[in-house]
């Protein structure tokens with residue numbers, strides 16, 4: 184039986200206002216992922232967990248253009264009432280413009296919180312001084328937080344990395360700035376910007392931030408199973424876990440963690456259930472007016488990771504899914520596999536995954552994925 188920290192878990196939104204968010208929600212967050220965590224994917228994860236994801240966040244959206252005209256039709260901003268508590272994540276480098284954008288979002292969309300991104304490593308964001316680029320310019324980060332906070336009545340949260348590179352780990356300074364500027368929840372992704380997504384996240388650093396923080400700290404990096412989730416919760420004083428790529432390997436993970444925290448027996452997902460998920464996911468895109476080919480692209484994105492849990496490993500099935508030329512042929516691959524005798528001997532076991540990077544990386548690698 185996996186050990187859980189019974190009765191010691193506080194929902195990260197306990198800190199926020201006097202809104203009545205259910206305290207029973209577990210302390211998981213679906214990490215914002217651009218190009219992944221749009222309404223269909225969030226709906227999928229949320230429904231599979233029976234609405235037990237603690238927090239849902241939008242894909243990030245640039246607010247360097249300010250408010251209305253730049254944000255009015257941004258598809259990243261759409262969310263549904265059942266997703267609450269829901270946060271919109273914004274990024275940029277211009278304090279005044281970001282404050283204008285945040286205010287517009289608060290006024291017109293009324294999410295439950297606004298999150299500032301200080302973690303995105305990609306050159307078109309970090310290289311221009313936004314996202315993780317802010318970790319190289321903490322006075323700018325402080326000024327963004329100050330201006331955004333001034334414009335908002337909603338809670339403001341922050342997501343950051345450990346620092347720019349191994350020689351410039353400044354997450355404790357970021358924490359101090361966050362606390363001084365009124366950030367109400369800090370999510371720490373335990374890698375530097377330069378690391379990108381290489382190696383394992385450094386959870387000792389996350390733990391160190393959480394132990395010094397006066398605000399709740401959510402740990403982020405490499406949660407791929409109930410076991411890894413409970414290990415982190417038991418070992419580090421974090422207020423919760425933010426799960427990104429693991430959700431693409433196992434969209435049931437949030438519900439499974441919730442079950443474990445509620446001391447329910449673990450549920451197994453059959454291969455039929457795992458593969459049938461794609462039809463449901465497809466429908467979620469169609470109701471969002473996605474074209475069939477765009478929806479197919481997203482089915483393949485999910486299949487690329489989810490299929491790694493197919494046991495025994497089935498390369499032929501995976502390639503057939505990833506090379507399907509239409510939604511109909513994608514579903515034909517699934518149907519004929521499920522009708523075949525091989526399906527009887529196949530299971531879905533995402534826990535067989537060792538890490539999220541497709542190779543055996545079992546240590547922290549401070550090597551560079553991105554150039555400094």
Ligand SMILES: Cc1cc2nc3c(=O)[nH]c(=O)nc-3n(C[C@H](O)[C@H](O)[C@H](O)COP(=O)(O)O)c2cc1C
Nearest residue numbers: 214215216217242243342372404405406426427428
């Ligand atoms: C495709 C992709 C897109 C991402 N987009 C965002 C984003 O928009 N905002 C953000 O804060 N983090 C973004 N991230 C980072 C994730 O939120 C998360 O911090 C990171 O994947 C580490 O968590 P994991 O090990 O659970 O995946 C993205 C990650 C990926 C893989």
